[in-house]
Amino acid sequence: MTDREIKDEDxxxxxxxxxxxxxxxxxxxxxxxxxxxxxxxxxxxxxxxVGEIKKKKGSQILDRTRERMVIxxxxxxxxxxxxxxxxxxxxxxxxxxxxxxxxxxxxxxxGPLASHSHIAALHYFNHCGEFVExxxxxxxxxxxxxxxxxxxxxPVENSIEGAVNYTLDxxxxxxxxxxxxHYEPISHDLLSITGELKDVKTVYSHPxxxxxxxxxxxxxxxxxxxxxxxxxxxxxxxxxxxxxxxAIASGKAAHFYNLLPVASKIQDRGGNITRFxxxxxxxxxxxxxxxxxxxxATNHTPGALFRALSPVNRAGLNMVKLESRPxxxxxxxxxxxxxxxxxxxxxxxxxxxxxxxxxxxYLKVLxxxxxxxxxxxxx
Ligand SMILES: O=C(O)C(=O)C[C@]1(C(=O)O)C=C[C@@H](O)C=C1
Numbered sequence: 001m002t003d004r005e006i007k008d009e010d011x012x013x014x015x016x017x018x019x020x021x022x023x024x025x026x027x028x029x030x031x032x033x034x035x036x037x038x039x040x041x042x043x044x045x046x047x048x049x050v051g052e053i054k055k056k057k058g059s060q061i062l063d064r065t066r067e068r069m070v071i072x073x074x075x076x077x078x079x080x081x082x083x084x085x086x087x088x089x090x091x092x093x094x095x096x097x098x099x100x101x102x103x104x105x106x107x108x109x110x111g112p113l114a115s116h117s118h119i120a121a122l123h124y125f126n127h128c129g130e131f132v133e134x135x136x137x138x139x140x141x142x143x144x145x146x147x148x149x150x151x152x153x154x155p156v157e158n159s160i161e162g163a164v165n166y167t168l169d170x171x172x173x174x175x176x177x178x179x180x181x182h183y184e185p186i187s188h189d190l191l192s193i194t195g196e197l198k199d200v201k202t203v204y205s206h207p208x209x210x211x212x213x214x215x216x217x218x219x220x221x222x223x224x225x226x227x228x229x230x231x232x233x234x235x236x237x238x239x240x241x242x243x244x245x246x247a248i249a250s251g252k253a254a255h256f257y258n259l260l261p262v263a264s265k266i267q268d269r270g271g272n273i274t275r276f277x278x279x280x281x282x283x284x285x286x287x288x289x290x291x292x293x294x295x296x297a298t299n300h301t302p303g304a305l306f307r308a309l310s311p312v313n314r315a316g317l318n319m320v321k322l323e324s325r326p327x328x329x330x331x332x333x334x335x336x337x338x339x340x341x342x343x344x345x346x347x348x349x350x351x352x353x354x355x356x357x358x359x360x361x362y363l364k365v366l367x368x369x370x371x372x373x374x375x376x377x378x379x
């Protein structure tokens with residue numbers, strides 16, 4: 001019997017031991033879950049038919065009034081103990097999934113499967129939509145421009161490594177707007193077929209992930225051979241082919257490559273978070289807690305940047321980010337990327353941006369979108 005089979009049997013024992021007082025209750029939970037599963041799928045099938053009728057009639061998929069009615073009716077019917085907010089949450093997810101099946105949105109991410117971008121996309125879009133692997137950041141921008149994709153998700157900044165320059169440069173090249181921001185904590189697990197430390201002879205991963213787990217590897221696997229791969233997902237793929245190989249990859253990669261965790265969160269220090277931008281889709285409405293991203297270029301004259309920034313100071317707006325990138329048209333000329341708090345529909349934000357524009361060689365509003373709270377930094 002392999003270690004994996006023994007582990008599976010252990011799990012079965014935990015859940016299916018006849019003598020345990022838990023087992024009849026778990027049996028009931030299993031049967032209820034089966035009914036919920038069946039009903040969710042039935043609802044989605046009916047949603048598909050509603051979608052087809054709407055398509056024929058040329059009407060919009062989204063019907064907020066109907067959605068509100070559905071949720072209000074269920075809140076009133078709810079006998080408890082489920083909390084009203086729980087009912088609203090669950091049915092919002094179900095309705096979103098119904099909308100998705102009626103007209104799935106396509107979301108481009110930098111592959112391969114289970115990459116950090118893929119995981120960020122799954123989290124941001126709540127697993128709803130068609131996630132389409134892209135070979136490069138350029139392809140994400142280009143396919144949104146060509147209307148081959150509805151959305152894309154691209155990293156823009158990492159808490160340890162800093163700005164992702166390639167993404168910033170693409171904003172200069174394409175007329176693509178930002179719809180949202182998303183923070184994804186980057187955490188590394190050690191994954192293998194058996195999930196047993198004693199089986200691990202070789203560790204594969206991306207050089208950055210290996211560097212971030214150096215101390216853990218020294219302590220727990222001092223004799224293992226360490227091999228570099230082009231991505232953490234490729235490492236997971238290698239590990240899925242050989243019991244003696246383990247991959248440093250995200251916990252989610254275990255699911256895609258049928259692996260088990262040998263150890264979780266093995267990075268030497270916490271606080272590794274990547275900020276992603278969601279691009280494409282409709283321009284978000286003002287929420288009252290928004291951020292506006294702009295890019296501009298100034299003359300190469302003394303004080304030009306200072307003059308361009310003065311309107312922000314005069315308006316009392318909060319500038320939350322300023323990055324510069326060479327324009328690559330003329331040596332020593334720069335694009336500036338700036339985030340300020342507020343929405344472009346706020347008069348003060350609009351006026352301030354117009355004043356910056358009057359001082360700049362060129363200015364582009366990249367988008368106004370809701371501010372997302374930075375996640376707690378956990379180890
Ligand atoms: O009733 C409809 O029009 C549907 O398309 C179904 C449904 C739902 O899941 O309940 C889904 C999308 C609409 O925005 C409203 C409601």
